[in-house]
Amino acid sequence: MSEHIVPVRIYVTIFLVLLVGTALTVWAAFQDFPGPLNNIVAMSIAITKATFVVLYFMHVRYSTRLIWVILAAALFWMAILFAFTLSDYWTRDWISIGY
Amino acid sequence: MTTHATTANHVHGHPALQHHFENMEQQREAGTLGMWIFLVTEIMFFGGMFLAYTLYRGLYPAAFASGSNHLNITLGAVNTGVLILSSFTMAMAVYFTQVGKHRPQVFCLIATLILGLAFLGIKAVEYYDKYEDHLIPGKLIPGNPFDPEVAHHGDTDPHKLHLLENATVEKVEMFYWIYFAMTGMHAFHMIIGAGLLMYLIIFSLRRRFDPEYHSPVEVIGLYWHFVDIVWIFLFPLLYLLGRHVGHG
């Protein structure tokens, strides 16, 4: 399997997308969206930007399945770390064992 | 994925081929895979800090917003732009190596290095501002403990800490500790990245990389992009969330 050479056009596009994303997220930060929407918008933009970097700058789009698996594993383990730790904090108040 | 040439004869003995690999393809594959696995460890490393951030932001939202609002959003945004641009030049450096264009390759590497250093410079300015405002948490800097001046209602002095409702100075200190831990660790990775770029530039000037052998450029590129991604998350988490509360 020989490597895929990503055309310059794509790199430039991604670069511009990232800049626009940055501007967008700064703008969105000053808007008062209802509820937790501010956080959701900011995180969605960050995840989108990161996805573009990973897929194109880091060539994952053109990589073997193994790289996808490795990346998925890393995210999965991050999710474990977060979900299980936070599950403790979320449910501590459900039954008053103190605190 | 791992079907290699079956013979031990190296048909094309590239000078950069190490003795224990069968061919350049296997060597390149190993290098890339190795870097990806290293990046997994990096994700988990930062993961611990992101977890602490998430937890305490959930517990002390007002204090975190107060601390966040004190950060310099302009410098933060400019730095984000600088880092994205450096990521772009890094990607282009890989591209030019792949197609064998030597001069643009060197140029892109140098540009990446300069942008990386610019990022660190701006970061240093920000750190210095925090130092002036006595916002370095704990006794991280001996003799200059965390002791910001709290602004009273109506006071707009940007050097004073503007506490939102429900925020305490103590919890703002927690925000700044997490801020310094995360950005500090990120900056540390940038410094390592800058060192790696210098190595690339030197070897690139000696024309060590060509379309057949450019694993180092590619692999260090991956690392550089990863550091960029970390910042893509740090910027909104540290600088932006809670901004709307302060401005209403």
Add this chain to the structure above:
Amino acid sequence: MKPIESFEVPLPPKVNYINAQYGLKSWLLTKDHKRIALLYLASITFFFFIGGIYALMIRLELLTPQGDFLQSTTYNKVFTQHGIIMIFFFLIPSIPATLGNFLIPMMIGAKDLAFPRINLLSWYIYLLGGVITIYALLAGGVDTGWTFYTPFSTTFSNSYVVATGLGIFVNGFSSILTGLNFIVTIHTMRAPGMTWFRLPLFIWSHYATSMIMILGTPVIAITILLLAFERVARVGIFDPALGGDPVLFQHLFWFYSHPAVYIMILPSMGVISELIANFSRKNIFGYSFVAFSSIAIAVFSFLVWGHHLFVSSQSVYAGMIFSLLSFAVAIPSAIKVFNWTATLYKSSISYDTPMLYALGFIGLFTVGGMTGLFLASLAVDVHLSDTYFIVAHFHYIMVGGALMGYLGGLHYWWPKISGRMYPEGWGRFSALVIFVGFNLTFLPQFVAGYLGMPRRYHAYPPEFQVFNVLSSAGASILGFGMLMPALYFVWSMRYGRHADANPWHLPGLEWRTPSPPPTENFYTTPIVTWDAYEFAPREEIEVVGRFRHEAAEPT
């Protein structure tokens, strides 16, 4: 059927990896995975005996209920340092960095690990971490327990917490680099024909171990780093006085440290799979189940850390989830034990030393694993946590499991590593002594634990003395048993009988090259046409007999 001797391979070579180069420099700058394995072997043995001395001091102190042999501060340092040295500097690198380092490339038919320089670097990093830790111990020691619970470690301890933490932090990178190297090697360096399901189970278990090293170690690294900053700079993520939560530290600590138990036991399980199959000359029963159970253990091991926090004011509901998942992790372990046992059915079992260790392992690991269920069970764990039951349980896993596997593997591959045979009679005798001594040491502790004797106690109520005396008696037998292999291995390097390439008459790739192997392991890249543990010879196996003289043709 032909006798296995027919695939007897090459004569002892004149040039092998040991005598290829001479001089200290040729060892300290080597990139040969086999030499690095020996460097590791020497260093972990050193740390093992330091940890062992601490263990003997603990057992001496606990002979009597009063704290009369050591002062309490000294005792606290002794058990802390016993834990830190044994866990971070012996058990975690033990099998992977020595046997794994030596054998993974040979078993998959590669010339070396994918990154030989990183391999050497990882040894130097290990050494640096070790030196920093030893410095901390000599400078005054550390008394936080190996668990470093906050806020004791951040605020209240007066010992060398930061230096020790730094040592462990540095050492962690050695572990990460080893794991990284193994994963890349197993993915990219397999010889032609060596498909995933032809891999020896030793490789599978090391792959699973490496996964844990990669995913877990960074978390302990950042945790220790934050802890050190907290102590030095008085900032507080974990300090309740500064708004932090000490239980967060426990979460982050056990996110790594529970899977770390599997870093210790999984490679040992790999060794045992090799021993059971090879010394009974039978292919392992349910190969794919044993292989995937390793991966399952690696994954599940990350889902259960909360069972260390059942009494730590963790949410009752989180406790239940963690308990449920902890029971789940028992299943793959049970699968392994049953498959090993089934492998022996209608086999041809030899009584060589490695097999004695393997049989001992199965028994002890069964006890260790089953007593783990007591601790996964919420209500019983409430009573048992922080008692000697815990101490007994994890020693059954770590000594009865990990160490038994390590010693068994060391005996098994010793001819390949050194080119000499160890004395078989002494080997069997020491295996027996270790087995008896071990059980005498730790069985009484289960009882003492359920009776309520808390761990990390320097003095204890007199009714527990009978168990502690038994335990200390066992420990002295165990210590004596451990000395024997150390002595006869060294002895055999000079005086042992020369081993031929395949002293046990086995089909694995590592036995199809001379003992000790040449620097690049094989004279030509082998082409694998057989499954792991394929004893009954198919015609392909005979190809191997010729491979020293001529390159095998691609199929």
Add this chain to the structure above:
Amino acid sequence: MQSWIPLVPESASTFSWKVDALYFYLSGVTLFFTLLISAVLIFFVIRYRRRTPYEIPRPVSGSHKLETLWTVIPFVIAMTMFGWGASVYFDQYKPPENAMEVYVVGKQWMWKLQHATGQREINELHVPVGRKIKLIMTTEDVIHDFFVPAFRTKADVIPGRYTTLWFEATKTGRYHLFCAEYCGMNHSGMTGSVIVMEQREFDNWLSGNVGTATPATAGQQLYQTLGCASCHGANGEGGRGPTLAGIYGNVQQLQNGQTVRVDEGYVRESITNPQAKLVVGFGPIMPTFQGQVSEDQLVQLVAYIKSLQPGGETRPATAASPSPTARPGASPTRNIR
């Protein structure tokens, strides 16, 4: 009852037999499988020993049927263990209503305990048999752990917050109290006794030991000294903070839209970190008392606020010690001992 070498500690609480039963079940399963595996191993090792140096046994392929069998059976057994363990655990950790409360403050390396009726004890806890006892615990320094093997229960004591532990003793006697979480130099000296007495003896003991004010009374004095009443007046005077009379046990609406149940932990947090959860309608004006009041004093303030009835009356101290026969506070000068 005790054999030469005891296998279980004394049983002295309502949990003891439950935990022991589960323990025996687990031990039985463990013994069964260990003996089974050992017996099979020994049998195979003898029966299939190598008889000639070059013999090669016939290879076998695995069996999915067997694999399924020995996956499912352990799984089922494990789930019974889980279910049983979880249900007992839930009992152990769910604090009961109407329990007699004792405040526990751990510090390196001693246990300080105080009864709701004011008696203080160090490293000893006297409790009546057959009554639910709830410990409200915290520590001044590091993490400790309150462990009574005879009761088969323990819980960590965490700085900066309250944890609770409850039990009901079933047998009189003197039982070990251990600190089970390593806490530094004299960890093994942080031990004591729990003394379970008949109710009448306990009442005698109580009456013989009154010397200090009840935590609630002490808390009341502290409340005055610290000037809390200027904002949190007993009947709403002051008005800058919520009225505290009758607040304990209620659910309060918070400014951020959430609600909170006023328990010991919340009262404590509101003293040490007043801005954390503000009741709706009140500004963030209360200063923190972190560092100004000790853990002991915090306990007293909490006890006082718990004792406040709507209308500003202090609940009588007997309310916290609900036994009809108890006569706490009676004859404070008489010492029967």
